[in-house]
Amino acid sequence: MMKEQNTMEIDVFQLLNTLWKRKLIIALVAIVTGAIAFAYSSFIIKPEYTSTTRIYVVNRNQGDKTGLTNQDLQAGSYLVKDYREIILSQDVLEKVVTDLKLNMSTKGLASKIQVTVPVDTRIVSISVKDKQPEEASRIANSLREVAAQKIINVTRVSDVTTLEEARPATSPSSPNIRRNTLIAFLGGLGVVVVVVLLVELLDVRVKRPEDIEDVMQIPLLGVIPNLDKLK
Numbered sequence: 001m002m003k004e005q006n007t008m009e010i011d012v013f014q015l016l017n018t019l020w021k022r023k024l025i026i027a028l029v030a031i032v033t034g035a036i037a038f039a040y041s042s043f044i045i046k047p048e049y050t051s052t053t054r055i056y057v058v059n060r061n062q063g064d065k066t067g068l069t070n071q072d073l074q075a076g077s078y079l080v081k082d083y084r085e086i087i088l089s090q091d092v093l094e095k096v097v098t099d100l101k102l103n104m105s106t107k108g109l110a111s112k113i114q115v116t117v118p119v120d121t122r123i124v125s126i127s128v129k130d131k132q133p134e135e136a137s138r139i140a141n142s143l144r145e146v147a148a149q150k151i152i153n154v155t156r157v158s159d160v161t162t163l164e165e166a167r168p169a170t171s172p173s174s175p176n177i178r179r180n181t182l183i184a185f186l187g188g189l190g191v192v193v194v195v196v197l198l199v200e201l202l203d204v205r206v207k208r209p210e211d212i213e214d215v216m217q218i219p220l221l222g223v224i225p226n227l228d229k230l231k
Contacts, residue, residue, distance in 0.1 A: 018200045019193065026192050033188025038181040047172035049133035053144045054163040057083060057122050057151060080117040083124050086154055087115050087147040095146045100139065112136075113143065123163060133168035140166035 019026065086092065093106035102109065114127045126144055130136035148160035 015197055015200060019196060022196050026189065026196065029192040030185050030189035034181050034185030037184030038177060041175045041177040041180045045175045046131050048129045048131055048174045049136050049169040049171075050127050050129050050173040051133065051137035051140045051166040051169055052125055052127040052164070053140045053166035054123055054125050055144055055148055056161045056163050057124065057155075057157050058159040058161060080122070080124065082155065083147075083151055084115040084117070086150050087124070087126060087143065088113060089150070092143070092146050092150050096139065096142050099146070100142055102139070109139070112139070126166075128166070129173065133170070137166040137168045 088110055090106060093109050096102070097104065097106060097109060112129045114129075116125045116127070117123065118125075126140055126147070128136045128140040128143065130139065144162065144166070148162075151157060151160050
């Protein structure tokens with residue numbers, strides 16, 4: 001049992017020693033991979049900008065109330081999925097494409113839209129991505145207006161109030177250059193480490209005196225020194 005444990009420790013040490021010997025290659029591959037990801041994210045991928053508008057849906061029976069009850073919030077939580085489906089419905093998207101004279105299909109417009117609802121609220125956030133910040137805000141505001149009227153007509157709520165209009169973003173939301181570079185760096189590092197370890201583990205050549213004992217299962221009587229290294 002002790003011999004097996006020592007052999008395992010020697011093997012692990014040998015693997016670590018192999019990694020240390022290949023440290024320059026490992027570092028070079030990781031740096032090159034990270035640099036490629038940085039250049040690709042910075043100069044090839046076109047940045048996209050996100051504009052967000054928020055609406056608040058007023059319950060049909062809430063007009064005479066001064067505040068929200070737990071029952072109102074619970075009822076609203078069941079409807080938020082309906083609001084999302086209404087916002088992304090074909091009728092709403094077609095009207096936005098027509099009103100703004102967009103050169104895209106409704107499917108293409110839907111791929112730019114993200115609808116989110118914070119937990120235990122009746123606030124709906126509508127976010128639109130586009131390569132032009134002004135276009136993203138223009139689409140988001142038009143989508144909000146069209147969707148608000150559609151929500152009123154379908155769900156018979158009292159009103160849909162605009163909490164926040166979409167404004168052109170001042171900085172791109174994607175790509176995330178720092179994240180992409182870090183992922184590529186760590187990915188390249190991990191791949192080259194695995195390759196080095198696999199090559200070492202699959203190498204069946206005798207490299208140490210202990211390898212002879214392990215392979216041939218006989219005791220080692222002695223080691224002939226390399227005279228060239230002694231000179």
